[in-house]
Amino acid sequence: MQVLGYLFYYIDLITQIYYFMIIAYILLSWFPNARESFVGQLLTKLVEPYLRPFRRFIPSIGVIDLSPIAALFALFFVKTGIKAVIYFIAGLF
Numbered sequence: 001m002q003v004l005g006y007l008f009y010y011i012d013l014i015t016q017i018y019y020f021m022i023i024a025y026i027l028l029s030w031f032p033n034a035r036e037s038f039v040g041q042l043l044t045k046l047v048e049p050y051l052r053p054f055r056r057f058i059p060s061i062g063v064i065d066l067s068p069i070a071a072l073f074a075l076f077f078v079k080t081g082i083k084a085v086i087y088f089i090a091g092l093f
Contacts, residue, residue: 004086004087004090007086008083008086011079011082011083011086012079015075015076015079018050018075019072019075021043021046021047022047022050022051022068022071022072022075024039024043025043025044025047025048025051025068026068028040028043029065050071050075051067051068051071054067054068054070054071054074055067058070
């Protein structure tokens with residue numbers, strides 16, 4: 001079961017890094033021309049494909065975009081679901 005602990009650790013690590021990437025992407029929108037920087041372009045390439053489906057279904061309220069909040073919640077639920085499935089499969093063996 002030690003392998004399972006390592007697997008869960010890396011799943012948590014990867015999702016936490018992606019959480020921070022989404023939050024950094026949101027914060028870059030507050031500063032003019034920040035998304036045109038190298039870091040801004042990199043975050044756009046990595047985060048925007050994940051946020052795009054949420055933007056299709058969640059409308060903006062004025063200038064406030066709520067889709068990243070829904071995306072963060074969805075990422076949490078997907079992470080929890082993946083861990084539950086892995087734990088269930090590991091329990092079968």
